[in-house]
Amino acid sequence: MKNRSYRRVYSRHRSRITHAQLRGFRKLEVYRLQSPLINDAFNRAAPVLVEIGFGNGSALAEFAIQHPGWNCVGVEVFPSGIGTLVNRCSSEGIHNIRIVEGEGLTFLESIANECIDLLWVLFPDPWPKARHQKRRLVSPQFGATVAQKLKPSGKLQVATDWADYADTIDVVLNDTKGIKGGRVATNPLRETTKYERRGLKLGHQVTDFEYMKV
Secondary structure, eight states, rough: OOHHHHHHHHHHHHHTTOOHHHHTTTTGGGOOOSSSSHHHHHHOOOEEEEESOOOHHHHHHHHHHHTTTSEEEEEEEEEEEHHHHHHHHHHHOOOOEEESSSSSHHHHHHSOOEEEEEEEEEOOOOSGGGGGGGGOOSSSHHHHHHHHHHEEEEEEEEEEEEEHHHHHHHHHHHOOTTTTEEEEEEOOOOOOOOHHHHHHHHHHOEEEEEEEEE
């Protein structure tokens, strides 16, 4: 899963990890997703939530606590966020979370089609500079992959606080065959995330989207 850009990001952020986060990161094997067949990894059949880029894992952890009947998978590249989530799972006895260390699109491409009930992309890196916007997660390739991986009537929920990224999401996902939706009111299933609070403090407008596989 680790391509060249992933290794650069990983190396740049590893030095920012705290001692507590590093201790958590070293326990990742306990929570690592061991099979691309998600329900097999949990040894049960259940609805599946996948969050790409979970940050510190707070939204994912809250969902898992409130929905113990769901199998929850978080995908993240940064060891600091992974360590934070592992520590919380360990201290609070959260057993329905598995973690993938890697890039979101790469993970989606590796799993079976029609296996996800709910997919979250909450405040992905906006890559605000024009020359970097090709690195944004939401792209035609991403949309086409999501349409394959969602179960029938499965949902993709996206949030961003960058207006031009919201416009891009609108265009890309509305043009994606197999899913239908658009801008919606604030997603009631998620808590306010760290990146959302940062954006609101800066005066950014938060936009939520929801798309369903049809």
